Amino acid sequence: MTTEELKSVKSNIVVDARGTACPGPLLAAKKAIGDIGSGEIMEIYSSDEGTKHDIPKWCQKMSHEFLGIVEEDSYSRLFLKKA
Amino acid sequence: MELEKQVEALKEQVSRLEAGTKEQVSMVVFSGDLDKILAAMIIATGAAAYDMKVNLFFTFWATASLRDPAKSGKDKSMMEKMFGIMLPKGARKVKLSKMNMCGMGTQMIKGIMKKHKVASLDEMFKTAGELGVVINICEMSMNLMGFKREEMIDYPHMNVCGVATFLADAAESKIQLFI
Numbered sequence: 001m002t003t004e005e006l007k008s009v010k011s012n013i014v015v016d017a018r019g020t021a022c023p024g025p026l027l028a029a030k031k032a033i034g035d036i037g038s039g040e041i042m043e044i045y046s047s048d049e050g051t052k053h054d055i056p057k058w059c060q061k062m063s064h065e066f067l068g069i070v071e072e073d074s075y076s077r078l079f080l081k082k083a
Numbered sequence: 084m085e086l087e088k089q090v091e092a093l094k095e096q097v098s099r100l101e102a103g104t105k106e107q108v109s110m111v112v113f114s115g116d117l118d119k120i121l122a123a124m125i126i127a128t129g130a131a132a133y134d135m136k137v138n139l140f141f142t143f144w145a146t147a148s149l150r151d152p153a154k155s156g157k158d159k160s161m162m163e164k165m166f167g168i169m170l171p172k173g174a175r176k177v178k179l180s181k182m183n184m185c186g187m188g189t190q191m192i193k194g195i196m197k198k199h200k201v202a203s204l205d206e207m208f209k210t211a212g213e214l215g216v217v218i219n220i221c222e223m224s225m226n227l228m229g230f231k232r233e234e235m236i237d238y239p240h241m242n243v244c245g246v247a248t249f250l251a252d253a254a255e256s257k258i259q260l261f262i
Contacts, residue, residue: 019200020200020202021199021200021201021202022125022129022201023125023128023129023132024200024202026129026132027128027129027132027210027214029132030131030132030214058132058133061133062133062134
């Protein structure tokens, strides 16, 4: 998905993990993924640089679809669709 | 009746197979250093986020980090009491493996960890418990150091066992680490 497309995506859940360090954002995502259904979209806010590599890898392993990243001033928004 | 029994047996077999397909990580946590135990706990909780079953085998110096500072063991010999005093009492008392500088370095790194919002060892144990990470404590180490079961932290999945348990877990694991 392009950045423009992602910006217009309506997420089913937003996980704000800003301010936590590794493995905080991953654990926050893992905790919240149980709260949404298959095909629904999760958005993760993270200020941790490593998360941008970690979440796509995690999605691959857990068969969720990683949709992309939108960069904000001091954090990133990561989008994924639950398998 | 016969059919019911067969169904039960099948159910059991299926659940065993399902448990077998879940990926597993087994770690020996040997070091009593703050940095190394922290690394072990970060890997453990990360693996739990990957839906892997995680078994930690705490042995030798690492067992001291699982002591609860508010509790104490009963019926200790003179030597056991001495060990108890000399070894760190819980996760807050363990020291860095390098640059400890009489405790100054450890205090400094704790400050930096707080600034970078890295979870403390105490918090990591709590998170690991919530994620279902199993902590097995080596019984022989407990005996050597004179630690008693009643002085260890309240952890939801804690067992005291021997090397056979670690080996059985490790043999079923894709990832085995010694820290």
